[in-house]
Amino acid sequence: MLDANIISQLHSVFADLKVSIDLVMAPSSHAQQPELVAMLEAVARTSPSIQVRKNGYGRSEGEVQAVDTGTVAIPQFSLRRDGKATGITFRGIPGGHEFTSLIIAILNAGGRGKLPDPGLADQIRALPTGIALRTYVSLSCENCPDIVQALNVMALINPGIKHTMIDGGLVPDEVAALGLQGVPAVFVGEELLHSGRGNLAELLQKLQTKFASQGKPPAVRELGTYDVAVIGGGPAGVAAAIYSARKGLKTILIAEKIGGQVQETKGIENFIGTAYTEGPKLSSSLEEHLRAYHIEILEHRRVLSCGEAVANMRPLILSTGETLNAAAIIVATGAKWRELGIPGEREYLGRGVAFCPHCDGPFYKDKKVAVVGGGNSGVEAAIDLAGIASDVKVIEFSSALKADAVLLKKLNSLPNITVITNAKTTVVNGDGAKVISLTYEDRGSGQLHTIALDGIFVQIGLLPNSAIFAGLVELNPFGEIIVDAKGRTSTPGIYAAGDVTTVPFKQIVIASGEGAKVALAAFEDRMRHSS
Numbered sequence: 001m002l003d004a005n006i007i008s009q010l011h012s013v014f015a016d017l018k019v020s021i022d023l024v025m026a027p028s029s030h031a032q033q034p035e036l037v038a039m040l041e042a043v044a045r046t047s048p049s050i051q052v053r054k055n056g057y058g059r060s061e062g063e064v065q066a067v068d069t070g071t072v073a074i075p076q077f078s079l080r081r082d083g084k085a086t087g088i089t090f091r092g093i094p095g096g097h098e099f100t101s102l103i104i105a106i107l108n109a110g111g112r113g114k115l116p117d118p119g120l121a122d123q124i125r126a127l128p129t130g131i132a133l134r135t136y137v138s139l140s141c142e143n144c145p146d147i148v149q150a151l152n153v154m155a156l157i158n159p160g161i162k163h164t165m166i167d168g169g170l171v172p173d174e175v176a177a178l179g180l181q182g183v184p185a186v187f188v189g190e191e192l193l194h195s196g197r198g199n200l201a202e203l204l205q206k207l208q209t210k211f212a213s214q215g216k217p218p219a220v221r222e223l224g225t226y227d228v229a230v231i232g233g234g235p236a237g238v239a240a241a242i243y244s245a246r247k248g249l250k251t252i253l254i255a256e257k258i259g260g261q262v263q264e265t266k267g268i269e270n271f272i273g274t275a276y277t278e279g280p281k282l283s284s285s286l287e288e289h290l291r292a293y294h295i296e297i298l299e300h301r302r303v304l305s306c307g308e309a310v311a312n313m314r315p316l317i318l319s320t321g322e323t324l325n326a327a328a329i330i331v332a333t334g335a336k337w338r339e340l341g342i343p344g345e346r347e348y349l350g351r352g353v354a355f356c357p358h359c360d361g362p363f364y365k366d367k368k369v370a371v372v373g374g375g376n377s378g379v380e381a382a383i384d385l386a387g388i389a390s391d392v393k394v395i396e397f398s399s400a401l402k403a404d405a406v407l408l409k410k411l412n413s414l415p416n417i418t419v420i421t422n423a424k425t426t427v428v429n430g431d432g433a434k435v436i437s438l439t440y441e442d443r444g445s446g447q448l449h450t451i452a453l454d455g456i457f458v459q460i461g462l463l464p465n466s467a468i469f470a471g472l473v474e475l476n477p478f479g480e481i482i483v484d485a486k487g488r489t490s491t492p493g494i495y496a497a498g499d500v501t502t503v504p505f506k507q508i509v510i511a512s513g514e515g516a517k518v519a520l521a522a523f524e525d526r527m528r529h530s531s
Contacts, residue, residue, distance in 0.1 A: 002042045013103065014047035017110045022080040024053045026072045032170075036075035036093045043102070050106065053080075074170045081109045087155035092167025096139030101148045101165065108156055116200070119221050120300055121157050123320050127207055128214035129160025133193070136168040136175065136185045142358050143197040143264070146257075147184040150200035154207075179433040181455060182350040182360040195350030197264070199257050201300035205319060223324035226252045226296075228522060229316060231303050232332030232465075234260025235508050236498025238286045239515030240330045245293040247523045252296040252326070254303055254318065259283025260334045261462070261499070262508060264356075271508050282508075298322070306472060309493055328522040331469060331481060331489075331496040332515055335462035335506070340372060344428030344435075345458070352435025352455050353428060357381040364455045366390045370438050372425050373459035374401035379411050381459050386414045393451060394419045395440055423449075428456060464500045476502055487518030488525075495522050 002010075023040045037054070044050040072091075079088040086109055094102040107113035116124065133151055137144035151163040168175045168183060178187070186194040186203070193206055228244040230237050233255025241253040257263060265279035274282075290297065302319040306329060313325040337355045339345060345353055354360040357371075361384060369389045371382045374396030380403075382394045394401070394411070399422050401408060411417055420440070427439040429450070439450045464479045474482045474490035481489055481496040483503065489496050495518040497503075498511035 002039070007042070007046055010043065010046035010103070013107065014049065016112065017047055017049040017106075019049065019110045020082050021047075021050045021106050021109055022053050022083070023050065023077050024080055025075075025077040027054075028072045028075055030072075030074050030170075032093060033075050036077065039093060039095070040077065043106075049110070074167075079105055079109055087159065087162040088152050089162070089164040091134075091164055092139075092170045094139075094165065094167075097142055097145050098137060098139055098148065098165065098167075101145045101152065104149050105152045108153055116153060116157065116300065117298065119298070119320060119322055120200075120204075122221075123204060123208075124154050124157045124161075127154070127158055127161065127204075128211050129158075131158075131161045131188065131207065131211065132164075133161065134164040134166055134187050136166050136171075136178075136180055136183055136187070138168055138183045138360075138362050140358070140362050141183050141356075141360075143356060144184040147186060147194070147198055147203065150198075150203050151186070153200065154204070179351055181352050181363050181434055182354045183363075185350055192350065196354070197356060199300060201256050201302060201319060204300070221320075221322045223252070223296075223298075223322055225313060226250045226324060226326045227526070228252070228328045228330060228519070229254065229314075229324065229326035230330045230332060231255075231316075232260060232334055232498070232500075233258040233286075233299065234262055234332060234334045234498060234511060235286065236334070236511040236515035237330070237332035238290050239512045240332055240497055240519040241290060241295050242293055243516045243519035244330075244522070245295050247519070249523065249526075251294075252298065252324065253290065254298045254301050254316070256300060256302060257283075258287040258290065258297075258299060261336075262286070265508075268508065303468060305468060306494075312493070314493060327493065328526065329494045330487075330515075330518055330522060331466075331473075331494065331500060332498045332511075333465035333500045334511075335464045335499040337458070338461045338463040340425055340428075340458055340460065342426055342428060344430060348428055348430045348435045351433065352430065354455060354457050355459075357384045357457050360455070360457075361385050361388045364389045367454040368452065369393070369455040369457060370395055370451060370453050371457045371459055373461070374398065374403060374419070374421070375459070375461065376403045376407060377461070378459035379403035379407045381457050382417055383407070383410055383414065385457065386417050389455075390416060391453075392417045393453070395423050395425055395438075396421045397424055397443075398422070462499065462506065466500050469494075483518075486521035486524075487514060488521060492525075 040052045044052045076091045079086045148165045155161045155163045227249035228251045230241045230253045244251040262279045263283045268277050305317045307315040315325050317323050365388050368391040370393040371378050372395045382392050385392050422443045423440040425440045429437040437450050437452045466479050466481050480502045483496050483501045487495045487497050497514040497518040499506045
């Protein structure tokens with residue numbers, strides 16, 4: 001089931017496991033039950049601290065007792081730590097990308113791996129008890145593990161939270177009844193709490209909002225003062241933080257996730273000095289480099305507001321209620337997927353409207369889909385989807401596609417792709433449960449056309465994450481922060497770098513250089529003003 005290389009890695013990963021982990025299987029007559037047994041037993045053989053308990057039995061205070069005597073329709077198991085339930089359950093076989101979720105769940109249950117810092121853990125503990133969450137995933141989805149792992153961590157920290165990962169491919173009736181056409185999809189009861197890519201910070205905020213009247217308010221934390229506060233954990237933010245720390249400045253980095261948009265990038269072949277790497281691997285390297293310096297890192301946070309300077313210090317208020325003050329602010333918040341902003345788009349998110357072809361493409365096997373956007377990302381999405389869907393329409397606002405020639409050559413070779421140019425997408429149409437068609441306007445004639453389809457993938461570029469700084473620094477009409485040659489904004493003490501700025505060409509290598517440059521500029525200004 002597991003190859004020799006993975007087994008060797010797991011022996012090393014689990015070497016310091018200090019707790020007893022039981023993988024408690026529920027009995028099932030499903031045809032894939034033996035596959036689950038083989039996987040879990042292979043994992044258990046890599047550490048004496050891990051045991052597989054079959055037929056719904058587990059240990060409690062040294063005794064073997066029944067925890068579930070009924071059978072289940074599909075393979076299922078739960079994690080127990082030192083004989084006690086963790087609240088983590090997997091329905092289905094966590095293969096593909098979800099195998100990592102299983103390994104990380106074991107590590108986290110043992111107090112190892114990457115866990116939330118004390119401030120964030122307090123926020124999770126403040127949530128009420130009795131929250132049962134389930135996440136529907138596809139094993140080919142690259143974004144699903146982020147959601148599964150975040151909710152598993154919440155279950156480990158707050159005993160009142162239970163989380164179940166469900167392989168949507170094994171429960172087609174459930175998927176159909178819920179009207180799901182995209183993953184990950186997180187439910188509380190029959191209510192959809194979250195759909196699509198996300199992170200721990202976003203999920204925590206949604207749970208806090210939903211259960212605001214039931215939870216206990218977490219303690220407000222004053223984090224103190226810093227020489228430099230870097231907002232954003234992508235290449236620009238990481239470079240800025242490292243360069244600031246190297247200058248001996250007290251530095252804090254605040255980010256939703258280390259790596260930023262890089263986390264979602266598949267192949268990277270233009271980062272100088274590295275012939276080929278992938279987004280998650282590069283993000284891991286960025287974090288490793290970051291943690292080599294004395295930098296305070298607050299991940300899974302958003303900055304809600306940046307106040308006016310008082311005695312040369314600016315206050316920041318975070319999404320967790322934490323506050324701090326900094327002499328210099330470096331904004332490296334990057335950008336997010338741009339939405340169409342048309343009727344039906346938000347209403348049918350996760351039910352026919354998607355942004356990630358790698359994650360949601362498998363839901364459209366032999367179906368009709370459209371890709372809105374004719375740049376590199378749109379054409380790449382269309383090429384990927386052409387191998388899954390029966391029919392792919394590429395809809396481009398301009399009079400011609402804007403993708404690179406090599407991509408256009410591949411696109412034109414595929415018989416089930418049709419390109420529609422000079423078209424303005426106007427409405428996403430649905431039947432209340434799912435997308436049924438898309439309407440666009442011919443920009444030449446003004447005539448409206450409606451295409452019957454099952455899914456719409458939006459690929460129209462990125463939108464700068466600059467909203468909280470509107471009114472504080474000058475923005476251009478596209479929402480980018482206007483900076484000078486050294487990354488200074490229109491407001492003294494606030495600097496910006498990377499994709500959130502007017503610097504042309506949104507590339508990883510450029511963002512890294514800009515992050516280093518603004519850190520040096522901030523230090524230069526600090527020295528000038530202190531002399």
